[in-house]
Amino acid sequence: MSDLYSRHRRVMPDWLALYYDDPIEITHGEGRYVWDSDGNRYLDFFGGILTTMTAHALPEVTKAVSEQAGRILHSSTLYLNRPMVELAERIAQVSGIPDARVFFTTSGTEANDTALLLATTYRHSNTVLAMRNSYHGRSFSTVGITGNRTWSPTSLSPLQTLYVHGGVRTRGPFAHLDDRAFIDACVADLKDVLGHTRPPAALIAEPIQGVGGFTSPPDGLYAHFRELLAERGTLWISDEVQTGWGRTGDHFWGWGAHAASGPPDIVTFAKGIGNGASIGGVIARAELMNCLDANSISTFGGTQLTMAAGLANLAYLLDHDLQGNARRVGGLLIERLRAVAAQLPGVREVRGRGLMIGVELVKPGTDEADPQAAAAVLEAARAGGLLIGKGGGHDTSALRIAPPLSLTVAEAEEGAAVLEAALRSAYA
Missing domain, CATH: 3.90.1150.10 (Aspartate Aminotransferase, domain 1)
Known part of the structure; x- marks a missing residue:
């Protein structure tokens, strides 16, 4: 040892x-x-x-970080922050969400926490739909919505979480069906769940489940879910912590495989955008992002050093x-x-x-x-x-x-x- x-x-x-x-x-x-x-x-x-x-x-990222470190590392969100505004502008531009607002955090866990805060506040409901086999972070609230026993150390939660089928294509009661029938069965299951509860605040889903083993539903499933949820005012949160920024190849965001009904209401991101620097965040239209009626800040979210890394990294990814x-x-x-x-x-x-x-x-x-x-x-x-x-x-x-x-x-x-x-x- x-x-x-x-x-x-x-x-x-x-x-x-x-x-x-x-x-x-x-x-x-x-x-x-x-x-x-x-x-x-x-x-x-x-x-x-x-x-x-x-x-x-x-080199592009290390140079940007080094130069920023020579100026200032951090000041908090209590002061105007040029790198944070510049990265938010770029992310809003590529988000696909109209009138997008961006809030930076230090991790995907914190990003999902923020998304849950926005959705439950906006909808006046603490009921959340999540996918079986899902993973959304290690905080108290995100553990409470994680549908993977291996990464869920407690059943205690501030949220009422209902789990639905669809995140795993080749296991479970619908695995034997073809893609069209699989989607129909999952939609029917969701409709049945919704019939037994008051309208949930949101559905949170990874387009490809990360910790769950890179499983995913057939393309289009979440578009069908979204149509059903929209009738009840329930929001769609796409957890893009692992799928964002073009990793899936076919789409810049994982939700692109389910885009028939347009972009999600809320997108969360983290991991790759910083290329190792600690960046997470939430994208939502202004109406949702601005629904909180109390002051808030982020001490380390959006700090100048990590924003410099994110700007250089995103530019490199797009340019190449x-x-x-x-x-x-x-x-x-x-x-x-x-x-x-x-x-x-x-x-x-x-x-x-x-x-x-x-x-x-x-x-x-x-x-x-x-x-x-x-x-x-x-x-x-x-x-x-x-x-x-x-x-x-x-x-x-x-x-x-x-x-x-x-x-x-x-x-x-x-x-x-x-x-x-x-x-x-x-x-x-």
């Missing part, structure tokens, strides 16, 4: 998860690669849990069409992994879109989740020089693959080869 690991265990909570039997300390990175304290190099297919969106040590790269390279990577999966009875499904890919593992010959195999693949991939994640609502049996959006074809092939070897070793 390393000295740093011993020190970690003495002062950190037991529930603070660490990857690997022998945890690693990442000391630096460049592009799509990182190095640990022993000098080992890894191809990074998880990006600090989808936060390193463009690249490690991206990283959404298009995610679509092209991600499509190749998904097909490569599906070809491997076809040869391995323990791989139940390769799913996702763009550079957001899930590989679900089961015990061969069954539909039973295999978390031991997932842990073994994680270790074997690390030994082969590849970092990946894991998740899933079925005993953490899904591998999560989410590299920086600047991933090259050669790097995708390199990572796929390591992952193939790791998968084969788990089922040898």
Whole structure:
């Protein structure tokens, strides 16, 4: 046991998860690669849990942060803040929400907290609809709406949460249906739920469930939900903490796959926009954002240092069409992994879109989740020089693959080869 690991265990909570039997300390990175304290190099297919969106040590971002640090780091939202206003203007422009207002936080958890505050205040209701297998953060209120037992340590909550079907296409009572019938069944289930409660404040949903193992419904499901909810005045919150900024390739926001009824009422974001800097936030039309009748501030949300990082990172992403790269390279990577999966009875499904890919593992010959195999693949991939994640609502049996959006074809092939070897070793 390393000295740093011993020190970690003495002062950190037991529930603070660490990857690997022998945890690693990442000391630096460049592009799509990182190095640990022993000098080992890894191809990074998880990006600090989808936060390193463009690249490690991206010169444009590090230069912007360095220059801003030389001027001022922070002043709070009590004072005018040019970088915060400039980033809010850019985000409002790409949001798709008319008359958009932007509020910055320090994390996705805090962003979802704020969205829930806005929705429940606006609608005068503490009832919230959420998806089964969902994850929305670690605060008291966001744990209360999370539909994933692995990440929900308490049932206590300030909200009344009702869970509906649809976030997982290939499991559950509707899995055997085709896409059209699946959507119809989920809409009927939602309609039944709504018939037994007063109109909820909002539905909050991840277009692709992140911690849940990169699962998603058929395209268009949330548009159908939105039509039904709008009849009751219920708002639609799209949790884009993991799906935003072009990661899915096909759309800039994950809600774009469900856009028939227009943009959501509220969008939350975080992770990738800062490329590692701590940025989260909420986008809503002015009527919603301004519904609070008490003063509020954010001490660290929108601080100049993180806003400089976000501005440079978003500009780089747009100028270099990283959404298009995610679509092209991600499509190749998904097909490569599906070809491997076809040869391995323990791989139940390769799913996702763009550079957001899930590989679900089961015990061969069954539909039973295999978390031991997932842990073994994680270790074997690390030994082969590849970092990946894991998740899933079925005993953490899904591998999560989410590299920086600047991933090259050669790097995708390199990572796929390591992952193939790791998968084969788990089922040898």
